[in-house]
Amino acid sequence: MSEVVSFHRSERVGIITVDNQPVNALSQAVRQGLVDALGKALADAEVQAILLVGKGRTFIAGADITEFGKPQKDPGLGDVIARYEASEKPVVAAIHGTALGGGLEVALACHYRVAARDAKCGLPEVKLGLLPGAGGTQRLPRLVGVPKALDMIVSGEPIGATDAKAIGLVDEVVEGDLVAGAVAFAAGVASRRPLPRARDLSANVDETKVDPALFDKARKDAAARARGGKAPLRCVDAVKAAVELPFDEGLKRERELFLEAVESTESKALRHVFFGERTAAKIPDVPADTPTTPVRRVAVLGAGTMGGGIAMVFANAGISVLLVDREQDFVDKGLGIIKKNYAATVSKGRLSQGEMDARVGRITGTTSWDGLAEVDLVIEAVFEEMGLKKEIFGKLDKLCRPDAILATNTSTLDTNEIARSTSRPGQVIGLHFFSPANVMRLLEIVRGEKTSKTVVATSMKLARQLGKVGVLVGVCSGFVGNRMLHTYGREAQLLIQEGALPQQVDAVLTRFGFAMGPCATSDLAGLDVGWRIRKGQPRPPPGARYSGAVGDRLAEMGRFGQKTSAGFYRYEPGNRAPMPDPEVEAIIVAVSKELGIERRKVDDHEIFERCMYSMINEGAKILDEGIALRASDIDTVWINGYGFPAHRGGPMFHADVVGLPKIHARLREFLAQHGKAWEPSALLERLAREGKTFASLDAGRGA
Numbered sequence: 001m002s003e004v005v006s007f008h009r010s011e012r013v014g015i016i017t018v019d020n021q022p023v024n025a026l027s028q029a030v031r032q033g034l035v036d037a038l039g040k041a042l043a044d045a046e047v048q049a050i051l052l053v054g055k056g057r058t059f060i061a062g063a064d065i066t067e068f069g070k071p072q073k074d075p076g077l078g079d080v081i082a083r084y085e086a087s088e089k090p091v092v093a094a095i096h097g098t099a100l101g102g103g104l105e106v107a108l109a110c111h112y113r114v115a116a117r118d119a120k121c122g123l124p125e126v127k128l129g130l131l132p133g134a135g136g137t138q139r140l141p142r143l144v145g146v147p148k149a150l151d152m153i154v155s156g157e158p159i160g161a162t163d164a165k166a167i168g169l170v171d172e173v174v175e176g177d178l179v180a181g182a183v184a185f186a187a188g189v190a191s192r193r194p195l196p197r198a199r200d201l202s203a204n205v206d207e208t209k210v211d212p213a214l215f216d217k218a219r220k221d222a223a224a225r226a227r228g229g230k231a232p233l234r235c236v237d238a239v240k241a242a243v244e245l246p247f248d249e250g251l252k253r254e255r256e257l258f259l260e261a262v263e264s265t266e267s268k269a270l271r272h273v274f275f276g277e278r279t280a281a282k283i284p285d286v287p288a289d290t291p292t293t294p295v296r297r298v299a300v301l302g303a304g305t306m307g308g309g310i311a312m313v314f315a316n317a318g319i320s321v322l323l324v325d326r327e328q329d330f331v332d333k334g335l336g337i338i339k340k341n342y343a344a345t346v347s348k349g350r351l352s353q354g355e356m357d358a359r360v361g362r363i364t365g366t367t368s369w370d371g372l373a374e375v376d377l378v379i380e381a382v383f384e385e386m387g388l389k390k391e392i393f394g395k396l397d398k399l400c401r402p403d404a405i406l407a408t409n410t411s412t413l414d415t416n417e418i419a420r421s422t423s424r425p426g427q428v429i430g431l432h433f434f435s436p437a438n439v440m441r442l443l444e445i446v447r448g449e450k451t452s453k454t455v456v457a458t459s460m461k462l463a464r465q466l467g468k469v470g471v472l473v474g475v476c477s478g479f480v481g482n483r484m485l486h487t488y489g490r491e492a493q494l495l496i497q498e499g500a501l502p503q504q505v506d507a508v509l510t511r512f513g514f515a516m517g518p519c520a521t522s523d524l525a526g527l528d529v530g531w532r533i534r535k536g537q538p539r540p541p542p543g544a545r546y547s548g549a550v551g552d553r554l555a556e557m558g559r560f561g562q563k564t565s566a567g568f569y570r571y572e573p574g575n576r577a578p579m580p581d582p583e584v585e586a587i588i589v590a591v592s593k594e595l596g597i598e599r600r601k602v603d604d605h606e607i608f609e610r611c612m613y614s615m616i617n618e619g620a621k622i623l624d625e626g627i628a629l630r631a632s633d634i635d636t637v638w639i640n641g642y643g644f645p646a647h648r649g650g651p652m653f654h655a656d657v658v659g660l661p662k663i664h665a666r667l668r669e670f671l672a673q674h675g676k677a678w679e680p681s682a683l684l685e686r687l688a689r690e691g692k693t694f695a696s697l698d699a700g701r702g703a
């Protein structure tokens with residue numbers, strides 16, 4: 001008997017326990033163990049009913065994703081599942097934690113399912129660019145009906161035990177001790193015949209009763225949301241097969257679609273994203289057992305948009321927050337916006353009034369700094385001006401406990417310089433939230449040259465506590481995300497000066513999968529933001545291109561973007577859809593003329609390559625400088641902070657898909673055409689020359 005699956009008998013009930021920590025993934029050893037354990041249960045004459053349970057925090061949470069892309073080893077999951085379904089003795093799945101993917105598919109092949117009240121059931125394969133590949137698309141519709149099955153499989157979202165019982169996915173919700181309740185249930189059904197098998201249910205998939213338009217609509221909705229991803233469409237097709245084909249034929253169709261999906265670049269990208277997010281939390285020189293300090297009370301300095309959003313993030317995580325600003329009306333305004341944001345969530349039914357009140361109750365607005373002496377962490381989110389930040393950190397240094405962490409939310413300034421304004425640089429770190437802080441998942445954790453390992457470890461752990469994806473980055477202008485965003489935005493603007501229009505540039509990037517292109521994104525953020533930063537910066541030397549020319553002209557006209565109903569686009573009142581504006585085209589043509597640029601037809605491919613390859617080249621430089629630990633960290637930043645389409649894997653994953661030799665050749669051509677901004681990264685050049693990839697670089701670094 002494998003150590004990851006065990007069998008023992010409790011009176012007339014044989015109990016099969018999966019123990020493959022941390023999530024009981026269905027590795028080859030687990031699959032073999034399940035076969036062996038079932039064999040023992042069936043051979044034991046004393047056993048009249050069989051129970052399948054997961055040890056630790058969850059039932060089986062799916063196939064072992066690390067096995068994908070490698071030759072599959074027997075027994076296949078489909079074979080294991082078929083044996084459980086064919087058992088002559090009733091098999092009861094006892095679900096706690098999360099029964100996901102292949103884990104739920106095993107449970108679907110059991111004759112009964114019982115669940116703890118706080119358990120969840122889901123088929124999230126679509127989030128990995130896959131579809132349920134072990135009978136889920138054929139059994140679930142038979143059990144719960146096509147509409148519910150389509151919704152669960154195409155969205156990939158889990159449902160709770162109570163909902164699962166209501167739709168017939170679970171037979172009983174067990175209060176208290178799950179195993180005891182499940183053993184009693186199993187003993188109760190031991191003699192019940194015939195054994196209920198999902199494969200034998202036909203009413204819910206009766207072709208004469210299922211409206212075929214359901215699948216057309218599901219496909220149309222899935223295509224609209226997928227932004228080019230194919231996985232949701234395959235999910236619909238697999239469920240449709242459950243209606244159109246007999247069960248075993250449907251299984252074959254599901255298998256065909258699954259094999260197509262698992263080999264797709266889209267699925268490889270999404271699996272890369274899944275592991276990338278988790279690998280980002282692993283810091284080579286900060287071991288997992290590095291001591292951390294508890295964060296129970298926090299102060300946020302600055303009650304503006306960022307400070308208010310950050311205060312909400314902590315309140316949402318159950319942490320009390322002091323929201324400090326220099327004047328009471330700033331504090332009141334900040335608290336008012338926070339309450340408005342929560343009320344909007346309540347009105348959408350996504351938050352109870354009670355929970356809103358609890359969260360608001362955790363935020364105390366004040367103009368006094370007195371409370372700062374007690375907090376575990378201060379996050380400064382004031383105006384982006386170095387003198388002000390250094391003054392504040394100097395005061396915090398005197399006021400706060402010596403072990404308190406002093407964090408800056410700066411998005412552009414030098415964290416090391418800020419740390420030097422204190423006597424405790426080891427306690428200083430950057431926590432760069434992305435606006436709106438209570439929505440965006442990314443948290444760039446900026447490690448200063450003197451930041452202590454305890455502060456790094458505490459910050460990485462805090463990111464998880466806050467529901468954020470924490471990525472450790474080094475100190476440079478713009479860290480990882482904004483530094484690459486600058487090159488991407490620069491090329492978009494230069495292309496517009498040369499002949500493209502905002503709507504053409506944006507369309508190229510949205511077709512790739514971005515929710516918004518660079519111009520629409522600038523309109524959302526506000527053209528005045530970049531305009532003010534550029535005003536404080538030296539102009540490029542004569543003859544060098546200046547990418548801010550059009551943005552400056554629009555801002556000087558008061559066209560700040562959505563907030564003024566006009567920017568690169570115009571906006572109808574109450575409508576955020578960007579409308580191309582002939583006035584902007586005239587402005588662009590005039591600016592090109594002033595710059596002495598003869599406008600030309602710019603093709604979409606050039607737009608894509610210049611926006612994407614400039615960003616990839618900058619990413620390679622960031623990697624080479626050690627500002628990012630891994631290429632996958634850069635992908636994690638761009639997917640969670642800038643809307644890079646997850647099914648494309650991130651800029652560095654996409655670079656490997658295109659091929660570094662090809663990208664390097666194009667960089668050389670752009671260097672010749674557009675000057676030294678296109679100087680290829682030495683690292684990218686070396687990897688291209690050696691026939692290597694960013695993935696192989698990460699693997700070599702034990703990522």
Ligand code: T1G
Binds near residue numbers: 062132
């Ligand atoms: N396979 C391998 N490793 C997994 C894994 C999996 N399915 N799920 C999690 N891990 C690792 C993860 O990388 C991390 O490793 C550790 O476990 C803890 O995970 C045939 C084809 C279950 C909700 O998509 O959603 O079944 O970083 O940090 O926050 O049709 O893990 O510690 O080294 O996420 O408590 C379908 C994916 C697979 C579920 C727990 N199943 N997992 O969240 O912990 S495809 C899924 C999750 C499939 C069948 C198809 C979450 C979780 P490390 P964690 P968590």
